[in-house]
Amino acid sequence: LGCDPLNRDAVVRLLEIKNRDVNKGLILISDNMTRLRPFMGELTKTQEQRLTKYWPGPVTWLVPAHPDVPVWLTGEHQTLAMRVTNHPVAAGLCTTCDMPLVSTSANIAGFAPTKTRLATQLRLGLTVDYILPGRVGDQSTPSQIRDLDTDTIIRA
DSSP states (O other): EEETTOOOHHHHHHHHTTOOOOOOOOEEEESSSHEEEGGBBBHHHHHHHHHHOOOOSEEEEEEHHHHHHHHHHTTTOOOOEEOOOOOHHHHHHHHTTOOOOOOOOOOOOOOOOOOOHHHHHHHHGGGGOOOOSSOOSSSSSSSEEEEEOOOOEEEO
């Protein structure tokens, strides 16, 4: 599921669909790092190198959030989860929209994510506006999450 990260109503609706607590924070994806920069706080050279080493790809980083990033994105955190995706459909959507997008699994909190268009329609029905055609990624597990400050793996 995804939406415009700066549209509060859209993000609140996404959280309601998922029954997800706003305090958890969300992930932003983009087709390139340039689109994510306005959401980032200041980074060290080492932090920049960590990001460019793994992006694009299936690694989500907890990056210091810019002070102006809305709380509906960061939740109770000072960081924001970000990923430059190499998934062609997701990257193409970011390119077309000319912005990063909120990205989260297509599921209600506590349930397994759906992996097909039909399963998403059956599970979420009319609560979503549109289901983009195309394949989900080939990974059998969610993206790895790492802390940018410490390079610690948060989720393998």
